[in-house]
Amino acid sequence: MKKLAFLLISFLMLPNLTLASDEPEYIPCSESFFADGPTPLPQLKEYNELAKSVGIQVCRNVLQITDTEKKEVAKAVNEFTSMTKASFGQMFKGNEFNFMHDTVDVWASLVNKHYNNPNYLGFIQSTLDVDGGNQWQVFVTKYHTINRPSISLDKALNDQCKTVIKSSNGCLENFRFISDAVNPFVSLVKDNILTTNADLLRNMQADWNLFIEEARxxxxxxxxxxTKLSDDLFEGKGLSGPPTAQYFLLHPSIVYERIGNLPDGDQDEVALAVEWFGVNLWKYKMGVSIVSTYQDIAETSDVGTGLMFHVDNAYSFGFTHRGKNDNSVFINFDLLQLIGDKKDMYKAYKANMFN
Structure with missing residues (x-):
């Protein structure tokens, strides 16, 4: 038994030995990300707060593993684009600015359809043309370039913009105020998640989908x-990938057990089993657990204790000792593997990604 204990302890140390050089990677989704952002105007504070909350909501669901996450992202983005249109309506009043509202409508439609593509999340651009007029356009992508005719921001238009904000120098500054207010969403979702961490996000999505498909x-x-034994991978720091090692505690199952020393006809029986503690390296498709099996037996002890080995994340077998050399071997039928919803596992892990 000492040799078996040494074997188990050595195996349990494998996750730390094989991954000692790997640092957990995260995508942060917290208010602290916005600490250095521009201060919004009082008129746009509600819009700015929405840009923050929507950005965080998109971030927390951007893995989009479950249908609920996909719906939450779509809902948040739609709320954001609707508020953007309302803010433009507040800042640029009058029929003279209808062209701008048309541009915002196009932008909102594209963002709602393509929110997973950072090319579509750039904010509406404002540029001066060579004649000193101003042109508003939706960001340029490979498939969509929406240009609007230049408009000269004469005194009448600028005076109209100034009536909305007394401290404003005119329409261009109003536009900058809106751009500043929207900054939290653009910086978190477009820049941080879908651009800077694009590869990391794709890897996380692929790993979680593989985990759900293959892990025990x-x-x-x-x-x-x-979560407690996975270093600081699930300590509320943000989005993270799945654990490399799965741990098990008091995990129940059913086994088909053979006790060779029993009389013929009594040797093979279905037994209950519990994994007291175990580990499974799901990517390597191997694991081991300390296990006890139970069946009502007159000739020997009802309970046997030994080791269970896991292969290919799907098959388990092992042996137990009952005393008096009444050893047994067994194969495992993990009914939870068949009836359990692995996406519930993902949801439980995700709950530990955020404070």
Missing amino acids: YQTPLDVWLT
């Missing part, structure tokens, strides 16, 4: 233990 099913207790 874990109960809430198993997930809790794994």
